[in-house]
Amino acid sequence: MPVPSLEDFMSRAYTMELEATERYAQFAEQLDTHNNREVAQLFRKLSEIEALHAKRILEEMGWPSVPALPPAFAWSGAEAPETAPFDSLHYLMQPYHALEIALRCELEAVKYFDDIAAGAAPQRVRAAAKEMADEEREHVALIKQWMKKVPRPAAGWDEDPDPPRIAG
Amino acid sequence: MNAPFAAAALQPKDFKSGYKPVWCPGCGDYSVLTGVTKALAMLELRPENVAVVSGIGCSSRIPAYTNCYGFHGVHGRALPAATGLKVARPELTVLVASGDGDGYSIGGNHFLHACRRNVDLTYIVMDNHVYGMTKGQPSPTTEPDWRSKLAPGGTGLREFHPLVIALASGANFIARGFSGDPNGLAALIAEAVRHPGFYFLEVLSPCVTFRPEQRGWKEAVHPAPVAPTDDPGRAARRLMTDDGFNIGVLYKGSRAPFTGMAAAPTDSPEDLECLFRL
Numbered sequence: 001m002p003v004p005s006l007e008d009f010m011s012r013a014y015t016m017e018l019e020a021t022e023r024y025a026q027f028a029e030q031l032d033t034h035n036n037r038e039v040a041q042l043f044r045k046l047s048e049i050e051a052l053h054a055k056r057i058l059e060e061m062g063w064p065s066v067p068a069l070p071p072a073f074a075w076s077g078a079e080a081p082e083t084a085p086f087d088s089l090h091y092l093m094q095p096y097h098a099l100e101i102a103l104r105c106e107l108e109a110v111k112y113f114d115d116i117a118a119g120a121a122p123q124r125v126r127a128a129a130k131e132m133a134d135e136e137r138e139h140v141a142l143i144k145q146w147m148k149k150v151p152r153p154a155a156g157w158d159e160d161p162d163p164p165r166i167a168g
Numbered sequence: 169m170n171a172p173f174a175a176a177a178l179q180p181k182d183f184k185s186g187y188k189p190v191w192c193p194g195c196g197d198y199s200v201l202t203g204v205t206k207a208l209a210m211l212e213l214r215p216e217n218v219a220v221v222s223g224i225g226c227s228s229r230i231p232a233y234t235n236c237y238g239f240h241g242v243h244g245r246a247l248p249a250a251t252g253l254k255v256a257r258p259e260l261t262v263l264v265a266s267g268d269g270d271g272y273s274i275g276g277n278h279f280l281h282a283c284r285r286n287v288d289l290t291y292i293v294m295d296n297h298v299y300g301m302t303k304g305q306p307s308p309t310t311e312p313d314w315r316s317k318l319a320p321g322g323t324g325l326r327e328f329h330p331l332v333i334a335l336a337s338g339a340n341f342i343a344r345g346f347s348g349d350p351n352g353l354a355a356l357i358a359e360a361v362r363h364p365g366f367y368f369l370e371v372l373s374p375c376v377t378f379r380p381e382q383r384g385w386k387e388a389v390h391p392a393p394v395a396p397t398d399d400p401g402r403a404a405r406r407l408m409t410d411d412g413f414n415i416g417v418l419y420k421g422s423r424a425p426f427t428g429m430a431a432a433p434t435d436s437p438e439d440l441e442c443l444f445r446l
Binding site: 033075091 | 179181188189190191192193194195196198199202303347348349350351352374376377378383386
């Protein structure tokens, strides 16, 4: 989908951050409900980080309120590039898995912005996209560092001694 | 710098209640809830002008998670409750939520007659081919060879084909969505609300707990390869040969919706009593 102006581009970037904020908050709620508090807390932290990014876009653009997207707006995938799918979760998942999800999302965001920066959009849009892509690359690096600080899940991490499923 | 577009009246989050969903992490129904709230925001509706009616089951918990009017009804009976509501309060937007067990088995008969009546309802059935809330019994849409300890050897029964049944029963609009695409679902739900008459939207919504293999549906779904038809004969042929994973609007009829009796009865209770006098 063509990006005709800087305002249009930044409203997309804002929406990406907002949707990521909301999705991580939903993930935190889901894992809270299933008593996986460690991962819930991590998703809550990720949600807070994305919310700060969204707020910064509003401030940078001087927008007093949330921009609404035009009805025809569509992403090339099912959702915004930085939004993790609902089926990413498992009730026994560990912090490492949550960071793997975050890493995938950040890499998708890098790709999205890189594509715009290399495309045929106006110069101001391409420059902003390059800046965004560089920021997302920093996030990728930070998440990779974070992943080194949490244990890698052992084989059989999803084995439940009292499983809900009664397999045949 | 000014915002590029006028600020939306309400955001999707404004349609959510304070109750946290208790579905399993990874459940497709989260995505349907997102699709519903996005569609309502897109349509610029207000929660007080919308009612969400449901039966029983995992999917039927949806009314509690929105701040619209809600009715969490009796098993299989969401459609008659919603029909009465819409006929009595036509100004309300009425969404009906159900699952494959609630909608096609316990409420199967109501499904047929709701299609036939064509009242202006949006019927969203979250189909995961299993009774999830009660721990994984086969439902009407379960494959005959799906085995579990609750169905050793599988049911051996042919699956119910809801889209074909809907068409044969007179449904005016038939579509299929996938929970892996919440934005696509939002667009289908918004179209359903705008459409006058009974809109049947089947949503493939994986049960990651009792049917974990359904995580693979994301690779199986694909957009319907042809445009929607308004010819019921052609639609029947398409639906009969459907692979179960075509996504989009599959039949788009133009039958006028039923809006209630043409004129209110004028007989007094006494007059009516006379008719029954022996």
